[in-house]
Every structure is written in structure tokens, then in C-alpha cells.
Amino acid sequence: MLSAAETLVQLAAVDAELNQRRVARERLPERDRAAAASVAVADWENERARVAARIDELTAVIDRAEAQGAELTDTKTRLEAQMKTVIASREAEALMHEIATIDGQRDELDLAELGALEEQSDLDDRLAAHLGQQEAVRTASAQADDELASAVADIDAEVERLEPQRAELFATLDxxxxxxxxxxxxxxxxxxxxxxxxxxxxxxxxxxxxxxxxxxxxxxxxxxxxxxxxxxxxxx
Ligand SMILES: [Zn+2]
Structure with a gap:
């Protein structure tokens, strides 16, 4: 049977150990690693969404260019047909000018569409490479979570071992x-x-x-x- 003074000394030692465990539980390096790995997953997802959204934007740009191009072709065909029926040279000049304007617009449109197609092709490659990293990023995060859970469980086991000792010592105090x-x-x-x-x-x-x-x-x-x-x- 311990004296009250001996009990106090032992109880204080157990409480110091418990406190140490609780502090350690909060400051586990596994906690930082799990947080960093989870940020990496979020970053990966943001990047995937960003690239996919840009690819969709470019698809819309390309579709629009195709539709405008078809319109310009129709207009040009109509003007060329008209050309065959005019006799007055002034009217012919005006039509030729219109056709030249359409050709200019068509060149600009083609250039813009080509630019969009090139960017989209680069992004398709980038997205494929990015998707290739998915498993590694997710596995690293899951592993870091497991390591944290295991480190926390180790500490919890020590706390569970100490708590009955504490209760027993404390119960003997008046x-x-x-x-x-x-x-x-x-x-x-x-x-x-x-x-x-x-x-x-x-x-x-x-x-x-x-x-x-x-x-x-x-x-x-x-x-x-x-x-x-x-x-x-x-x-x-
Ligand atoms: Zn003092």
C-alpha cells in the first residue's frame, strides 16, 4: 500500500505521461504528411478540372469556327454565282471586293481554329499524362492516412494502458x-x-x-x- 505522498508522486508521473501522449498525438509528423498528401490530391483534381474545362472551351471555339466557316462558304458561293450574272463593271467590282473580304475573314477564322486545335491537342496530351498520375497521388494519400491512423492507434493504446493506472491511483486519494x-x-x-x-x-x-x-x-x-x-x- 502506497502512502498518500507516494501515490501523489506516481499519479503525477502517470498524468505527465498521459499529457505527453496527448501532445504527441496532435503533433504526429504523420499528421502533416497526411495533410500534405490530401492537398496533393486536391491540387491534382483542380488541375484535372482546369485542363478539362479548357479543352471544352476550345471545342466550343472550334465548333463555332466551323459553323462560321460554313456560313462564309455559303455566302461566297452565292456571290460567285451572282458574279456570273452581272454585266456592269462597277457591280462586278463591288462583288469582287465582298468576296475578297470573305476570303480575309475565312483566313482569320482558319488561323484561329488551327490555334485552338493545336492548343487542344497539347492539352489532350497533358490530360492523359495527368490522369496517369491519378493512382499514384491517391495511393500516396491513402497510405499517409493509414500511417496516421496507425500512429494514432499506437498512442491511443498507450493512453488506454495508462488511464486505468491513473484511475486506480486517483481513487486512493481522499x-x-x-x-x-x-x-x-x-x-x-x-x-x-x-x-x-x-x-x-x-x-x-x-x-x-x-x-x-x-x-x-x-x-x-x-x-x-x-x-x-x-x-x-x-x-x-
Ligand atoms: Zn512550487
Whole structure:
């Protein structure tokens, strides 16, 4: 059977370990790696959507150019037919001018369509290469998630091992000490200090010679008192 002072020291050690585990759980390097891998998946998806959207845009540009080209061809055919029926040279000149204008428009349109076709062909290649990376990106993310889950499970197992120990130790404290312990743990992060020489190991402050004497007197029965500096339960 442990003394109350020994119980406090052990309980504080278990709580320090538990706290360490909880901090470690939040700061796992696996957590950063999983987050980075998930960002990589999102980036991959954004890029796929961006390239696919641009390919669709270019398809619309090409379709429009085809339709306008067909219209221009129709108009030109009609004008050429008209050409055969005119007699006045002025009228013929006007028609020739119109035909030349249509040829100019047609050249511009063809050039624009060619540009769109070239860009689309490049993007088709890029999309194919991008889709080729899909499995690697998704696998890396799934693997990073698994590694994180496994690291978290390891820590959780240690916490589950420590928690009953803690409960058992805590249950042996009297109500008043237990309450005080809980308050100190919450406000200071640790509830117990040990008198080492004239120093409290909780706050690392020195007690005066008179305070040390008082602490020794007060702890004579139970083995602990309160640190006059930080208020922690001071094991003497
Ligand atoms: Zn102290």
C-alpha cells in the first residue's frame, strides 16, 4: 500500500505521461504528411478540372469556327454565282471586293481554329499524362492516412494502458486532496511538486529556510503540504 505522498508522486508521473501522449498525438509528423498528401490530391483534381474545362472551351471555339466557316462558304458561293450574272463593271467590282473580304475573314477564322486545335491537342496530351498520375497521388494519400491512423492507434493504446493506472491511483486519494489535485492539474498543467533541497520541483522556486521548516512540520503526518510559491501539492 502506497502512502498518500507516494501515490501523489506516481499519479503525477502517470498524468505527465498521459499529457505527453496527448501532445504527441496532435503533433504526429504523420499528421502533416497526411495533410500534405490530401492537398496533393486536391491540387491534382483542380488541375484535372482546369485542363478539362479548357479543352471544352476550345471545342466550343472550334465548333463555332466551323459553323462560321460554313456560313462564309455559303455566302461566297452565292456571290460567285451572282458574279456570273452581272454585266456592269462597277457591280462586278463591288462583288469582287465582298468576296475578297470573305476570303480575309475565312483566313482569320482558319488561323484561329488551327490555334485552338493545336492548343487542344497539347492539352489532350497533358490530360492523359495527368490522369496517369491519378493512382499514384491517391495511393500516396491513402497510405499517409493509414500511417496516421496507425500512429494514432499506437498512442491511443498507450493512453488506454495508462488511464486505468491513473484511475486506480486517483481513487486512493481522499476527497479534499483529489479535488485539489484536479484543480491544480487543470490550472497549472501539473499538480505535484517535490521538495528538492529547498526548491519546489513544480515551480522551480526556492523556499526560504523558514518556509522549508514550515513545510516539514505541515507534512509530518501526510508526507505532503502545499508549495507556498505555486500552491502545488508539495511532497516533502
Ligand atoms: Zn512550487
Amino acid at each position: 476527497d479534499r486532496t483529489g479535488r485539489r489535485y484536479g484543480q491544480l492539474l487543470e490550472s497549472l498543467g501539473s499538480a505535484v511538486g517535490q521538495l528538492e533541497g529547498s526548491r519546489c520541483s513544480g515551480c522551480h522556486l526556492d523556499l526560504s529556510a523558514a518556509e522549508v521548516d514550515t513545510a516539514r512540520d505541515e507534512s509530518a503526518a501526510s508526507g505532503f503540504t502545499e508549495c507556498p510559491q505555486c500552491g502545488r501539492l508539495l511532497v516533502v
